[in-house]
Amino acid sequence: xxxxxxxxxxxxxxxxxxxxxxxxxxxxxxxxxxxxxxxxxxxxxxxxxxxxxxxxxxxxxxxxxxxxxxxxxxxxxxxxxxxxxxxxxxxxxxxxxxxxxxxxxxxxxxxxxxxxxxxxxxxxxxxxxxxxxxxxxxxxxxxxxxxxxxxxxxxxxxxxxxxxxxxxxxxxxxxxxxxxxxxxxxxxxxxxxxxxxxxxxxxxxxxxxxxxxxxxxxxxxxxxxxxxxxxxxxxxxxxxxxxxxxxxxxxxxxxxxxxxxxxxxxxxxxxxxxxxxxxxxxxxxxxxxxxxxxxxxxxxxxxxxxxxxxxxxxxxxxxxxxxxxxxxxxxxxxxxxxxxxxxxxxxxxxxxxxxxxxxxxxxxxxxxxxxxxxxxxxxxxxxxxxxxxxxxxxxxxxxxx
Numbered sequence: 001x002x003x004x005x006x007x008x009x010x011x012x013x014x015x016x017x018x019x020x021x022x023x024x025x026x027x028x029x030x031x032x033x034x035x036x037x038x039x040x041x042x043x044x045x046x047x048x049x050x051x052x053x054x055x056x057x058x059x060x061x062x063x064x065x066x067x068x069x070x071x072x073x074x075x076x077x078x079x080x081x082x083x084x085x086x087x088x089x090x091x092x093x094x095x096x097x098x099x100x101x102x103x104x105x106x107x108x109x110x111x112x113x114x115x116x117x118x119x120x121x122x123x124x125x126x127x128x129x130x131x132x133x134x135x136x137x138x139x140x141x142x143x144x145x146x147x148x149x150x151x152x153x154x155x156x157x158x159x160x161x162x163x164x165x166x167x168x169x170x171x172x173x174x175x176x177x178x179x180x181x182x183x184x185x186x187x188x189x190x191x192x193x194x195x196x197x198x199x200x201x202x203x204x205x206x207x208x209x210x211x212x213x214x215x216x217x218x219x220x221x222x223x224x225x226x227x228x229x230x231x232x233x234x235x236x237x238x239x240x241x242x243x244x245x246x247x248x249x250x251x252x253x254x255x256x257x258x259x260x261x262x263x264x265x266x267x268x269x270x271x272x273x274x275x276x277x278x279x280x281x282x283x284x285x286x287x288x289x290x291x292x293x294x295x296x297x298x299x300x301x302x303x304x305x306x307x308x309x310x311x312x313x314x315x316x317x318x319x320x321x322x323x324x325x326x327x328x329x330x331x332x333x334x335x336x337x338x339x340x341x342x343x344x345x346x347x348x349x350x351x352x353x354x355x356x357x358x359x360x361x362x363x364x365x366x367x368x369x370x371x372x373x374x375x376x377x378x379x380x381x382x383x384x385x386x387x388x389x390x391x392x393x394x395x396x397x398x399x400x401x
Contacts (some may be wrong), residue, residue, distance in 0.1 A: 006231070011180060016070070017294075017295075018299075018308050018313055019294045019299065019304050019307045020068060020071075020072065020202030020291070020294065020306035020307075020316075021307075021312070021313040021316035021317055022306070022307030022308050022309060022312035022313050022316055023064065023068055023290070023291065023294065023307050023316065024065070024068055024314075024315075024316035024319045025070070025307070025311070025312035025313060025316035025317075025319065026064065026306075026307065026315075026316075027060070027061040027062070027064040027065045027315065027316075027319065027363060028061065028065075028313060028315050028316070028319040028323060028326075029058075029062060029305060029315060029320050030058035030059075030061030030064065031058060031061040031062060031065075031160070031323065031326065031359065032058070032322075032326050032355060032359055032362065033055050033056030033058040033060070033331070033355050034055070034056055034057070034059045034061065035058075035160075035326065035327060035330055036055075036330055036351055036354050036355040036358060037052050037055050037056040037058070037244075037351055038056070038382075039156075039330050039331070039354075040052075040334075040344065040350060040354060041344045041345060041347075041349075041350070042347065043347030043348055044347060045347060047348075048347040048348035049347075051348050052347075052351060055351065060283060062163050063225045063280065063283050063284060063287060064287045064290075065163065065167075065319075065354050066163070066166070066167070066202070066222070066225035066226045066229065066284070066290065067225055067226070067228050067229040067232075067284055067287040067288050068229060068287075069167055069170070069226055069229060070170070070225070070226035070227060070228060070229025070230040070231075070232075070233070071229030071230065071233045071288075071291055072229075072233075073170070073171065073174065073230070073231055074174070074178065074229065074230040074233035074234060074309055075233040075237075076090070077174065077175055077178040077179075078178060078182070078234065078237060079213070080385065081178060081179060082383060083254065085384075085385065086175070086179065087175055087176075087179075088384070089384040089385035090149035090175050090379075091171075091175070092383075092384040093381050093384050093385070094171050095378075096377045096378060096380055096381055096384075097170075097320075097378065097381075098168070098320075100373065100374060100377045101320065101324060101369060101373065101374055102138075102164065102324070104294045104369075104373070105324050105325075106135050106136065106158075106161065107136075109158060110132050110135060110136075110153055110155050110158075113157070114265060117132060131143060135158060135161065138168040138169070139165065140158070140161055140162055140165055140201070140300040141163075141165040141166060141217040141219060142165070142218065142219065153219045156230075156327050156331070157327055157328060159327065160323060160327060161324075162217040163217075164323075165219070166217075166219050166222055166223070166226070169219045169227070170223070170226050173228070177189065183234075183238065184238075186196075186230075186234045187231060187234050187235060187238075187241075190227050190230050190234065191231065192233040193223060193224070194223075194227050194228065194231070194281060194284075195373050196223075197220060197221060197222070197223045197224035197227070197280075198224065198277070198278060198281055199214050199280070200218075200220045200221050201221045201276055201280070202277060204218070204276075205273060205276055205277070206220065209222070215276045216275075216276075218264075221280075222280060223281060224281045224284055225280060225281075225283070225284040225287075227284075228284035228285060228287070228288045229287075229291065231288070232245075232288045232291060236292075236295065245292055245296075246249065246296050249289070249292050249293050249296050250283075250293070252289045252292065253286070253289040253290065253292075253293055253384065254287075255289075256282060256285040256286040256289050257286055257289075259285070259286075259353060260279075260282050260283060260286050263278065263282055264279075266304040267279070291293075292310075294307060302378035314363075314372075315363070318363065318366035318367060318370055320366075321365065321366035321369050321370060321374065322363060322365075324363045324365045325361075325362045325365040325366060325369075326358065326359075326362045328366065329358040329359075329362040330354065330358040332358070332361060333354055333361055334354060334358075335355040335359040337350075337353065337354060337357065341362075
């Protein structure tokens with residue numbers, strides 16, 4: 001079997017990889033279809049109901065985002081570890097990417113929306129009124145909150161931001177970790193923290209239902225997905241592990257796919273808490289193996305083309321804004337289709353139509369904010385280094401003990 005050249009991955013890690021944009025595009029489409037199913041009536045016929053249940057599995061798109069973030073951010077940090085302004089440049093560039101749109105959208109939902117909707121439900125006033133400060137400081141996922149009320153528009157609008165909080169916590173601490181841990185020590189620490197996430201989930205579940213509801217959103221319960229991506233980035237910069245991951249790429253993918261299917265069936269038919277225990281880790285391994293395949297397979301191959309195409313790359317490029325806008329887009333599309341007299345009882349056809357319309361609205365809003373707002377802040381990145389544009393030799397030196 002022909003393996004990649006010694007510097008193929010290292011060179012790619014220091015440049016733009018189109019297929020990874022496509023993976024991000026798949027992630028956001030999965031999230032949209034999941035929430036579309038959640039906000040649609042349950043289909044009456046059996047086939048449509050089964051199809052809707054399958055589409056409802058799109059929540060895994062969040063885990064795909066996590067794995068990809070861990071992979072890319074760790075690669076960037078390792079490649080710039082010796083920069084004079086390592087910390088300053090990283091945090092400045094992250095702030096320019098994340099904060100402007102977030103602090104435009106979130107305050108609007110928290111403070112302007114109540115003025116526009118005076119008939120806000122009492123649950124929103126009590127819950128969000130108490131928790132506003134947590135949304136402003138990315139701590140919304142650290143609170144034990146009541147289950148999501150699908151009839152509460154404000155709760156729906158704010159619900160997806162829990163995953164942004166998890167990523168911000170990662171951005172806060174991981175640069176320091178990478179600065180002091182490289183090579184084998186970083187790999188061992190990542191593995192230890194992944195095991196820690198599993199232990200935290202088991203601990204939460206042991207203490208009953210009031211705490212088990214937070215295992216899906218709590219940072220220490222979900223850090224294994226991001227760390228799986230970080231582990232892959234660190235491993236592929238080690239020549240010995242790189243050869244192993246290249247040679248065994250399909251075997252690793254098959255292994256995690258089999259584990260996920262087996263765990264899913266065990267959870268469904270044996271009523272075992274698969275996701276809340278080992279499931280998120282298995283899912284992270286599966287998506288990590290997908291990223292690994294993309295890094296080693298030819299760009300012209302069929303598998304890579306699933307991600308490296310213009311549509312997926314487009315959604316990937318604007319995925320952050322789409323993520324913030326997609327719930328309002330679904331609600332707006334649902335209202336518009338209802339006004340047109342299209343019956344929601346049409347089952348799967350309604351779900352697919354609502355998904356298509358809301359996806360177009362989300363993309364249009366993302367394109368508008370990108371060109372009118374976001375890219376003006378992103379242009380300022382040029383003053384804070386050139387992360388992600390490094391040479392192979394510099395990347396190879398960054399991971400030495």
